[in-house]
Amino acid sequence: MKKVISAITALFVLTLTAGNLFAQTTGRISGKVIDQKNSETLIGATVNIEGTTKASATDADGHYVLSGLAPGKYTILIRYIGYQSKTVSDIEVKAGANTPLDVTLGQAQSQALNEVVIKATYRQASVGALYARQKNSIQVSDGISSDIIRRSPDRNTGDVLKRIGGTSVQDGKFVVIRGLAERYNNNLLNGSVLPSSEPDKKAFSYDIIPASLIDNIVVYKTATPDLPGDFAGGAINTITKDIPDSKFMETTLSIGYNSKATFKNDFIDPQPSGKYDFLGFSDDSRKLPPVYADNKAIYTSGTTNNQKIAIAQQFPNTFGSKTITTIPNINFQFVTGNSKVLKNEGRLGYNFALNYSTGYRESTGDRTQYNVSAPDQLPLYSFDRNIFSSTKTLGGLFSLGYTTSRTKLVFRNLFNNDFSKDYEQTNNALNRDGDPNNPIHYRGFSSEVTQNGVLSSVLEGQHTIGERKIIVDWAGSYGLSYRKQPDQRIVTIFSAPDGGEYLSLPSENSPLSNILGRVYSNLNENIYSGKINVTYPFKWLNQPQKIKAGGLYTYRDRDFTIDALGYVDIVGNGKSIQLANGTNIENVFSPQSIANNNIAFSRIDLQSTDYVGTSKLNSGYLMLDNKFSDKLHLVWGARVERYEQKLAATGKAVQNYVNTDILPSANLSYALTEKSNLRASFYKSVNRPEFRELADFRYFDYQNNFNISGNKNLVRSTISNADLRYEIFPSSGEIISVSAFYKKFTNPIEQVNLDNDVLSYDNAVSAEDFGAEVELRKKLNFISENGLFKNLTFYVNASYINAKVKFRNREEAKTPLQGQSPYLINSGLFYAPESGSFTFNVLYNRIGERLRFRGVDPHTDIYEKPRDVIDFQVSKRLFKNGELKLTLSDILAQTNALYYNIGDVNKIAYSAATDKIIQNRFNGFTTNLSFKYSFK
Structure with missing residues (x-):
């Protein structure tokens, strides 16, 4: 005490x-x-x-x-x-x-x-x-240190992960390792499992963790028994800073310019704004009104038409917007820490960081749909699609550590809240409904706020016991992940043949929230975890050996609610409301207009199913770390995991799933020389269905215009993994490595297309994944020991993956795994002299064509087209303790494109002659100027 x-x-x-x-x-x-x-x-x-x-x-x-x-x-x-x-x-x-x-x-x-x-x-x-x-290192792993992160142009963890060998990032935040989608990864923060940040899949949005808060990131590509067993791509462990080596205090101010959004004088901002939007938090004004929320159970059966109209009048009329001129993106960061040696030779230290940013993004593009059976005919429909986003991020880190000669205690805390207010519009839209002689013209928009956040608190300890120096380490953690999307407003405005515009109000029995409606959703997930490990060292064969055993208990609970409401004609069979004579989108849903036009809401039950999910993971393992000689090292053992999962959806029977798996693993390392290793590994792992994939109901994905349906009959997938790697370390900071890997999946979980724009999930029969990786990091001082080359480092890592999945109804095609890329390339050139007074680097990233959405048949599979990304950064020290840094991100600013693979289905490489681009997105390039000052 x-x-x-x-x-x-x-x-x-x-x-x-x-x-x-x-x-x-x-x-x-x-x-x-x-x-x-x-x-x-x-x-x-x-x-x-x-x-x-x-x-x-x-x-x-x-x-x-x-x-x-x-x-x-x-x-x-x-x-x-x-x-x-x-x-x-x-x-x-x-x-x-x-x-x-x-x-x-x-x-x-x-x-x-x-x-x-x-x-x-x-x-x-x-x-x-x-x-x-x-x-x-005994495992096949790759990582990146805080020093390299500091010298890269990356602002968040999602960007940082793109620099690691065999790793790419989808949608700017979801990690793909060795061509395998995010579902095959395990996401750890300071060794504790992270809750999912997404409502519909096993994924963590890495763009919400600022890069400046990271000490290092390690991606384990092979398993040891002391790691959780539910990964096949990689286990990503993000380590935040704890006890600093010395006192420090830094502030950084950044100003950013985006070619699409900054100084734009026609940027659309949805109105009204909330009181706390400037901090990145949504206030109560966007919540589902109590008059409806408190009467959900009787709304459809026990409420009269007049009562429904009265309830609709209580919803705020928030369909307006205004045009603003945007300012540059701004980021402010404050970081401080200190440590002190106490009288008992113990050491106490802390780290504190605060990060705030505000900015604007604009994404422009188009969406086109073709008849795949006759791709050369006129498109079925096409429209422009522009998205205007204003963003706020507020995050912080606090860690407190205390260590003595035999004990270490660290309390780590991380919080980050990411807020986005989005206005999406479709202009000059044309829907031919398959008949070019009967066009339907319309334009539409949607407004929504999305608030994502994560809170992680970990208390961990390490103790050395007795003369044998037995090590006991433990951790208890709590994680919270939330995603709030209050009051998404969707409006479609149709054009009449005479040039006028109108709203199409359906009857009460046929509401369409994706045409005219409001959607409210909220996700909260808590994860509680405790683990303990005991390491017992001993000598054998005159070599140090270890035996390690431990256990892990993790409990998750998820609460998801959603209400999809469509505006309807409550007394008739549907009608049109003309937008003329003073009636416009900003007043058509006012209380007076709602009463005059008999407007009410109809709840879309198929898209409004709440659910509660819980899971328990009990696991234990035994691991031996054996050195047979100075050259031969083997880590082997087995892990046992018992997983219980329960899902309770509104109006559905409770779903229960229980599995017990024994997961052996072995990692063998042989030192061929003082500077080279040969590694081999084998391990078994599992991939379990997520809550939403099991939920036996349907909802609408407004971002991609699909209905998504769960499948209660899913079973967990098992994977056998094998790796072989040869590596050379010519000198410190240099590496040359060549790796090969093989994965065999039984019952892999894949998204499938049920036709009519309905996606679901199913177990494929099997899948195989072959791959190879090459990494080179080499200083160029062999060219010259003087001048530029002395401090110049070149690196490249590249991966080739060949994956095939076998479906019961698609055995004739060589279908890749969903989210799988056939190749990945990361490369860069760093200039960093010992003084560090002036540095620069150029970074390059490219991924191969990857399957985004599976079609009804291989010809309707939707792939993401490759794009080249080049980043550049230069920094210069000023005023002794200052640093000025200029960053150019995504200089080429190539479009993000999706296409139908209409040609040879066994060759997924994009062909302009046969394939059809169905979506283009253009985000522009970004320039950022920052100044950091250290108080020393």
Whole structure:
């Protein structure tokens, strides 16, 4: 208890005296001491400043801090029982700054009495630590560090993930790994499972986490028993910042320009605005009015026509809009943190970050529909489609950490709220209904607010017990994900032959919310999780070994509500309302007009089904980490998962699903040389249906104009995975690797087309996925040790994937998995001198044609056309502690296009001669200028 009180008191002192902390004249050295062979941190190593009595011991995280050092150059000596001692010289300390230094130690070769001391310079030691981490990872994985994130033009995690080998991002936020759609990924935040941010699928919207809050991201492409077993593409672990090495405070202000939206004087903004829109939160004015919400149960059967008209009058008349001139996008960020060494040699630290942004987006494009049986005929319909969006983002991070020589406690919190107010219009629309001689002209619009958010709180601990140094680590977490879409308003205005315009009001029995109506939906998902792991180290074959066991319990509950309401003629069989003589879209749904025209709502039951879902995951595992020699390393074991899922939808029978799976895995690594590895792995995994996929009812997808229906007969899919990888590490920060993988799916879950614009889900018979990956990261100093090439790094990672899925009714076609791309390319060129005073980088990204929507037959499959993305960034330090950064994003600004694969269905590459583009979206390019200032 005294330690806890001491820690809390120290935190308050740190916070209250923050202004003075940044004026110190001394510096510090800090970092981790790492085992050279396995990259594990060493607990209890001593670190001394040579020639002084100043010393530090590494804590439960292997971390040390030497503080209160006068500016100058130092040499440190690191000792640890059973390891060779090491001195590191030429360590420069600057006033008010931290010098980071991770050091590797090699195990002693004999029990000789004379101490052997390995000597290294500061740069040699830093390079060695980074090299050890790269080489000794047991899994096939890829990652990206905070340093690379800082030097990239990426503003959110979704952008960052595009830079990782074998990874692409769909719709700017959903991750596709090795060509497999987001459903095959496991999303972790600080090691704890993230709740889904989407109402209809297993996915997390990574664009809501600011890149500046990330310490590192690791994508595990093979499994070990201590990871959750429900992934086949990858497990994405996003680690946010916890205990800083030294005090810091930074502010960043960014101003952005978009070629489509900024300084636009005809940007459409739906009205009215809410009181809290400027913060990114919707107020109560958009909620479903209580007069309806409190009478849902009797609305359709126990309410008279006059009562229904009176209820419709209580809905706000919010169908107006105004034209504004947009200003540049603005982002502000404040980040601070500090750490302090306490009297008991413990260390306390915190990180705090606040992020706010506001901006505008405009997406223009068109939508065309063809008769696939006669694609050369006139289109069935076509229209322009423009979307105007004003956005707000408010997010923050707070982490508090306390560590001693045997214990580490960290409390991590992340919150982010993303708000978008959208106005979508269709202009110059033409619907031929299959008959070019009978055109129907119309225009339409919809207005909606979407508020997405995520809250994650994790309390984690690590304890080293006894002389054997048994490690016990645990975590308890709570996650909240929400998606609010209050009051989406949809209006379609038809043109009469005489040039006038009118609204078509259907009868009460045939409402169409996607033509004329309002939709209210709300999703909340909570996820509670607890885990514990015990690692027992021992020696065998004169090599360090470990046995690890643990368990995980996760409980999810989801509450989804939706009300789809169509405006109807409550007393007749339908009629038209002329928009003339003072009647317009801004007053046609006023209380007076509703009464005069007998307008009411009819609830569309097929699209208004609420549901509640719960799931429980109980899992345990046993894992052995065996080193048979200095070269051969095997991690193997098995995981058992029992999954219980329950779904209760309004008016439907409760659905229950229970599965128990045994999931073995093995990862083998062989060090061919000091700089190269050969890796092989095998693991079994599962893919379970999501709540919405099981929900046995239909709803309308307004974004893509499809009806979506669940399937209560879905079963979970099982996957067998195998990987082989050869990698070379020429020097620190460099890698050359070649990988191959194979995946066999049984009962894969795929979206299917039931015809008549209805999509559902089904288990295919099987699927196979073959792939290869190549990665190269190489410094160009071999060209010249002077000038530009000395500090220039080139990297490229590319993937080729060949996937086939076998359906019972489509066996003749080589159908790819949904969301699967045949190839991925990420590439870049970085210039970063040691001083870091001037840097630049150029980044390139491309994905192959991927299946977006499955058609009734292969000729109606809808694919996404490839596009090239080039980003550029240059930065320059100013005023000693300032940094000016210019970013150009998506310079080519190519359109996002969808097309029918009308030609050879076994060759999905786009062909302008035979395939038909059905949708184009153009978002423009973005320029961003930011200035960051560090208070040191």
